[in-house]
Amino acid sequence: MSHIIVNRIEKQFPNGVQALRGVSMEIAAGSFTVLIGPSGAGKSTLLRMLNGLELPSSGTVSIEGQTLGPRVMQRIRAKTGMIFQHFNLVGRLSVMTNVLTGRLSHRSWIGSVLYLFHERDLKIAHHALERVGITEKAWERADRLSGGQQQRVGVARALAQGPRLILADEPVASLDPVAGEEIMRLLRKICDQDGITVLVSLHQVALAKRYADRIIGLNAGKIVFDGAPKALEHDVLNHIYRNQKAIGNEEHFEAQMAYA
Amino acid sequence: MKNILKLRWPTRNGFPPLWCLIALGLTIGMSFFFAPAAEISAVRLLSSFPRMIEFCGKIIVVPDWSYLPDLGGKMLETMEMTFLATSIAVGISLPLSILAAKNTSPHPCVFHATRSLLSFMRALPELVWALVFVSAVGLGPLPGVMALAFVTVGFMAKFFAEAIEVVDPKPVEGVAAHGAGWLHIRTFAHLPQAWPDFISTVMYILDHNLRAATVLGLVGAGGIGYDMIMSMRLFDYNRLILIALSIYVVVTLLDRASDVFRKRVT
Known part of the structure; x- marks a missing residue:
């Protein structure tokens, strides 16, 4: 069964940049898919469209049979967790409160405006922190944590929500290799154990090959590769990462090759 | 030796910049020009001086602790x-x-x-x-x-x-x-x-x-x-x-x- 169906979406930003040019894809429920491609290929835009943080200029996105639009947006977001490159935690709030913001979609507005939560929500949040292994930091301010720890809080926030889909927009790009590896392992485990569909955009081809069930390569707003990690040969990578007219791309390409 | 100690402004010719002089002149000139409108005159300022001192003498008194x-x-x-x-x-x-x-x-x-x-x-x-x-x-x-x-x-x-x-x-x-x-x-x-x-x-x-x-x-x-x-x-x-x-x-x-x-x- 397809969890996500993307049908010929185009995206042009107000500044004239054409980020996506007719992208169509289907993502199976419970799969682990990695999006790769050079900077500016449209990976982030595509991911952010799947929970309505960006709206397509044309084409449709449907999640579990529901076409994404303003009316169903909050309902779809309630079932979609998101992990960001810069964590996007509220730094002044405690780790626990940040994780609890993942529960807000299940709460009425009256109690939570006063920062009141059910005991059950706290249990869920605590369990999520346990799974990412930072229960001891629960009552510390989120901005006191290291990058790797903050990203784990991000994962816990997504988990606490009880999502059916997790989108991760370059979750390891601002982390050191060890912390990055840990986050990828966590995401893979969540996908395997909970049957949550995971969609990750990455810059590291090596990580993509190691963790993904399926890899989608984007270049200049188009899908240029779609297949199993094994099929990602050197010349295919060449195709994904070259072809770009940007200056200085040669070095970028070499760096990507080095990762692979 | 005498020249070394001579005071000067840090400009090319040693004089204060022209705009500075103009601004200063304008401020002082305007103050004098508009002073009568606010009923301020040198005579009045000077003559009220003793009264001011008298008032200060009155106000600096032993507070009424009760x-x-x-x-x-x-x-x-x-x-x-x-x-x-x-x-x-x-x-x-x-x-x-x-x-x-x-x-x-x-x-x-x-x-x-x-x-x-x-x-x-x-x-x-x-x-x-x-x-x-x-x-x-x-x-x-x-x-x-x-x-x-x-x-x-x-x-x-x-x-x-x-x-x-x-x-x-x-x-x-x-x-x-x-x-x-x-x-x-x-x-x-x-x-x-x-x-x-x-x-x-x-x-x-x-x-x-x-x-x-x-x-x-x-x-x-x-x-x-x-x-x-x-x-x-x-x-x-x-x-x-x-x-x-x-x-x-x-x-x-x-x-x-x-x-x-x-x-x-x-």
Whole structure:
């Protein structure tokens, strides 16, 4: 069964940049898919469209049979967790409160405006922190944590929500290799154990090959590769990462090759 | 040897820059030109000098200590007015500021309407609003509190809204992406980030309101101001100096306290 169906979406930003040019894809429920491609290929835009943080200029996105639009947006977001490159935690709030913001979609507005939560929500949040292994930091301010720890809080926030889909927009790009590896392992485990569909955009081809069930390569707003990690040969990578007219791309390409 | 010690300005030719001289000349010239309009003349300034000294001699007197308990009561009333008005204003300003900030307002129309309402509220000073409220509800601290709260909302909601407008949008997106509702996003992403600015604003306004509350008594709106104007009219300098000193002490204490408090919050 397809969890996500993307049908010929185009995206042009107000500044004239054409980020996506007719992208169509289907993502199976419970799969682990990695999006790769050079900077500016449209990976982030595509991911952010799947929970309505960006709206397509044309084409449709449907999640579990529901076409994404303003009316169903909050309902779809309630079932979609998101992990960001810069964590996007509220730094002044405690780790626990940040994780609890993942529960807000299940709460009425009256109690939570006063920062009141059910005991059950706290249990869920605590369990999520346990799974990412930072229960001891629960009552510390989120901005006191290291990058790797903050990203784990991000994962816990997504988990606490009880999502059916997790989108991760370059979750390891601002982390050191060890912390990055840990986050990828966590995401893979969540996908395997909970049957949550995971969609990750990455810059590291090596990580993509190691963790993904399926890899989608984007270049200049188009899908240029779609297949199993094994099929990602050197010349295919060449195709994904070259072809770009940007200056200085040669070095970028070499760096990507080095990762692979 | 003599040349080395000669004074000069750090310009190419050693003279002050031309625009500096012109500005200085204009300022002095205009002051002299407009002085008669304000009934200021050298003769009057000089002739009033002895009277000024005489007045200073009168005002620096032994304070009337027997008045102290009375003063304490009045001062307490002034402070109560200040705190009450500021708390009421905080309660009203918080929701208004969400409507008055560009990034949290539900609609541009609401944003403009709220901003206009706030400018109207702070268009006139507290004293004028106090006159309005005194004629509406009668003498006493109540119209004073109302006037103070009214003008304070005008300022506070604007400052709060400006604090909300500069919050980092990334955490906002982080909360929104997980399906949080309209009000959830505002309470969990915008408000906590704007919090330190809110505290600074409240502290500043508390300080300002205390000073404003001391003069509201002039129009019969409660507080120490009434005693102050009365002792001035009755030439009761022994009381006046005590009142002035007590205001100074309270304002200074509040200032220090707010410094300490602000450091702990940020």
